[in-house]
Amino acid sequence: MHRSILAAGALALTGCLYTDVRAPLSYGSATPGDAGGNLGREVTGSACNTAILWLVAFGDGGYDAAVKDARAESNAPFLVDVKADTSYKNVLFGIYQHQCTTITARVPAGPASPPPATASAAP
Amino acid sequence: MLSALTACALPQSQIPVLDGTIYQGTRDPMQYRSALPHEGRFDRAGPREASGEACRSILTFPPSPPAVFKGSDVALAYLPWPSFAILGGNDGYALAMKRARESAGGAPLFDVRADLHTTAWLGIWRTECVEIHALVGTALAAAAR
Numbered sequence: 001m002h003r004s005i006l007a008a009g010a011l012a013l014t015g016c017l018y019t020d021v022r023a024p025l026s027y028g029s030a031t032p033g034d035a036g037g038n039l040g041r042e043v044t045g046s047a048c049n050t051a052i053l054w055l056v057a058f059g060d061g062g063y064d065a066a067v068k069d070a071r072a073e074s075n076a077p078f079l080v081d082v083k084a085d086t087s088y089k090n091v092l093f094g095i096y097q098h099q100c101t102t103i104t105a106r107v108p109a110g111p112a113s114p115p116p117a118t119a120s121a122a123p
Numbered sequence: 124m125l126s127a128l129t130a131c132a133l134p135q136s137q138i139p140v141l142d143g144t145i146y147q148g149t150r151d152p153m154q155y156r157s158a159l160p161h162e163g164r165f166d167r168a169g170p171r172e173a174s175g176e177a178c179r180s181i182l183t184f185p186p187s188p189p190a191v192f193k194g195s196d197v198a199l200a201y202l203p204w205p206s207f208a209i210l211g212g213n214d215g216y217a218l219a220m221k222r223a224r225e226s227a228g229g230a231p232l233f234d235v236r237a238d239l240h241t242t243a244w245l246g247i248w249r250t251e252c253v254e255i256h257a258l259v260g261t262a263l264a265a266a267a268r
Contacts, residue, residue: 016188019243023191025253028157028235051192062238064256077170078160078234078258097192 021049022062024101029082032106039081040109044102045070051097066103079105143205148212149179152253155216157235163260171259173232175223176240178252179212186246214253223255232257 032039047065051057063084070079082105089098187206190199216237223232235257243249 016186016246017244019189019191019241019249021191022238022240022254025152025237025239026155026235027237028155028159028233030160030234034160049191057191062240062254063236064238064254067234067236094192094195099192 017055019057020059021057022047022060022065023049024061024063024066024084024086027063027067027082027084029105030078030080032080034078035080035106035108038109039106040076041074042104042106043070043073043076043079044104045073046100046102048098048100050099051094053096054094057097061099061101063101063103066101070103070105074107076107078108079103080108081106143183143207145207145209147208147210149210150213150215150218151179152214152216152219152237152239155220155235155237157257158231158233158260160233160258160260163231163233170233171227172256173223173227173230173259174254174256175219175221175226176252176254177212177214177216177218177222178250179210179214181208181210181249181251182247183208183249184247188246189241189243189249189251191241214251216253216255219253219255223257227259230259230261233260234258 045066046069047059047061049057049059049061066084067079067082071077082103085102085104087100087102089096091097183206185202185204185206187199187202187208188195219237220232220235224230232255235255238254238256240252240254241249242252
């Protein structure tokens, strides 16, 4: 009996019926040196995955969506000094789960942002 | 003594072998150090974006859903049956980056974001794709010509 309950619980794992999620894998972000040491204001962006009743999981919680969300605040071509965190909301053993990837970064500041060796933009 | 010998007989390998794996022929992502913006040039006003993906497929039976959320891998360990699996495909960085670079006409890519896109139905059929999104640039050597 106990075993059957465990089996049912295990089978009803998050996303058992359908799963379509994106998870962060790696991000080769720019360094402060890429901005010539000129760091502008801080921006944040996040992207999330959600799972409901252990049956369906969906969302785009990857780096790409989080970075695009952060870049949308600034119109910067790229972000520097990037910090990536993950946050969870988990209610009643996973009846509702919400996982977010949050990017906190600085935007390159001013016209002096390109490093001296490569200061000019491509045509 | 017998158990010690049994342990010695097992391959001392770093390769993860899933329980119940019948066949696995995959190439998976491990590490990629992408180019940085100062290693090339690109249109800072509005650089183009490129993307590419590489996938592997997994067939499991009895069902074994993907452990994509916190704690679900722990729950998976309580499955009272072995889940037999057949895995195949190439979801490595090399192929995903090759496809992304091809979509950019062979130009170098910067600010590379890699995500793992998991799609699964009924815990039986699953695809896992490495998705690359990046900024398109011009190599310094090419730009100097």
